[in-house]
Amino acid sequence: MIPTIIENLEKVRKSNPLIHHITNYVTVNDCANITLQIGGLPVMADAIEEVAEMQQIANALVLNIGTLNSELVKSMIAAGQKANSLGHPVILDPVGAGATSMRTKKVNEILANVEVDIITGNLAEIGILVGLEATVRGVEAGEVSGDIMTGAQNFAGKHQTTIAVTGEQDMVINSEKTAIISNGHLMMAKISGTGCMCSSILGAFAAASDDMLQAAVAGLTCFGIAGELAALTNPPGPLAYKTALMDCVYGLNADLINKHAQVKML
Amino acid sequence: MIPTIIENLEKVRKSNPLIHHITNYVTVNDCANITLQIGGLPVMADAIEEVAEMQQIANALVLNIGTLNSELVKSMIAAGQKANSLGHPVILDPVGAGATSMRTKKVNEILANVEVDIITGNLAEIGILVGLEATVRGVEAGEVSGDIMTGAQNFAGKHQTTIAVTGEQDMVINSEKTAIISNGHLMMAKISGTGCMCSSILGAFAAASDDMLQAAVAGLTCFGIAGELAALTNPPGPLAYKTALMDCVYGLNADLINKHAQVKML
């Protein structure tokens, strides 16, 4: 897997894909900056009048429902259908799915109208989505009862998608394969926005690859390694860590990936 | 007071209260991060369809009118009434009250429809609110003519609320008592968002306490101490100071509070 991860990062760095985001107003600046640091270009546009046209000049679409409203979801669907027609990968981050019925309903509305290439979320969000019972506290990860791997695999098969579950260990699951990534650091949970940044990174890798499982594995591994490297700089606290995290994404290279990547296929 | 402050911080750290914010898009990321650093969990949701349901799984509600509009205020009132019915504390930050008639009017509309447990603002915002004359420049603190303490005390009695006035010295005032907190640092005024961060911290303390005066005193003292500790790291400028401020909130503990707290009851 490791040579493929390196190759995927190099593709991002060479092609500088333009990643169109329709996302929340809490972490949107983090999404813009992390997209730049991994090697992509961010653009945020959500007006219904322009989302399809903006998608046309982009290379991928990242949908994140962190601060959704009905108008925003309409724009997401319009941009998503345009992305589908152009063959651009679509990444969906169902932030807080299960926290309110609106979120669960709107995620299903998006999935019914847009072919999503990668769905990424924490254990509880993905658990809820694939039909397991999960405790959700706002946008934080909770507990899931049941077999997330089987649930995600079935869901991935049904929706012809790839699912990235973030947590202490990340999982990437499609209908046939499961990859486990053991990179990352506990400090990543002490700041706001790592989940959203992860979606942006997946957008950049998906734009530069034809294989969504490989793109997701590469993106999560790279982000996780950056998370470890940032901790090695001994930041005095979580916000200094956040700056280091972004800068370590910028500084990623083949050597660092070779040295630190911890990925296995099940 | 100091043992109570320490106890209140420990309660926040143990219960990790979920703080629902309906706030502005300028400093919302700062609010999310400071909520995490003090020991709470942030969630931002403002769609009228979901605010009441989101409140149900939260532990407090922070309302901030920094970039208000009519729809947002409707959501604030819906969430506030739900919070009231559930016994969740409601914190209101009337950003820029007095700067425009819309802001003053909407603050009064919120107060007429929601029982607010803590109102927090700078001298001019609180001055305007309690009926004094004040000069307001946008969202910055101006001068107030008249007796803020008496004005706030009367207002607090009438509305059965607690008022936190931030400034070089912070005041916490209810109908019976006044506390003066002399912690804090001038650098806190050189960055955007300290007032909003303060509201988030008050939300976390209010969620973990039954006594709003004590919660407000504890929150302001903790934030002020962090402000002093951040200055002691000798940051090269205001933005480095901002990172240090958040990290010092994360690093607060009983020893630091014992050593630095400067609170007195009048």
Place this chain on the structure above:
Amino acid sequence: MIPTIIENLEKVRKSNPLIHHITNYVTVNDCANITLQIGGLPVMADAIEEVAEMQQIANALVLNIGTLNSELVKSMIAAGQKANSLGHPVILDPVGAGATSMRTKKVNEILANVEVDIITGNLAEIGILVGLEATVRGVEAGEVSGDIMTGAQNFAGKHQTTIAVTGEQDMVINSEKTAIISNGHLMMAKISGTGCMCSSILGAFAAASDDMLQAAVAGLTCFGIAGELAALTNPPGPLAYKTALMDCVYGLNADLINKHAQVKML
């Protein structure tokens, strides 16, 4: 020119102009903080009910279409017309003009209804605006074919405005004069928001000056010098650089401007 730049910065620092922004939700926090660091005060208000009243207590208006929608543009025009009637300078940043027809159309709608004192953008945005062919990728600068200087000069004459083109070399162009600023650093392109921060700085300088060409030259030179000084701190990556950039804006003074300014009039 250099004494004028220093004098202009001193005027900003002494008058602390209040800069009303109607801007995007991606970089709005950066705009607020950079306004403070240069010596101004930021206020962000976009509700149609209050923008004219907020303008009344402000000293300049910054319009930025980064995440525009139809309602926001209505507020921009209302605030812009109020600013015109009060003699407040209006700065327009046509982010992504040319990327979608909506952006191009709305920029023209603003220009048809509001007298804009300074238009600021990257090469492609300004190229599109003045009628040249340009490649635009989202909100990133692309290539322009044709003579930007002549195009901008003609456009500036027709609209009685001043145009600031940012890039490796910045240009300030009105119907009669062109200034070239060679300050700045390549790291400024590796973070999100430098263009938007630049607009806020121009707002502060325009508020403190009667000469828009001089204000724009002073603003761009100051920001460019800060960009160079930030790089001299050897930040480990782009996000650490961003913090240093803002802190170097805060630390600007006459000596640093004298030592580093690289401006010439053509």
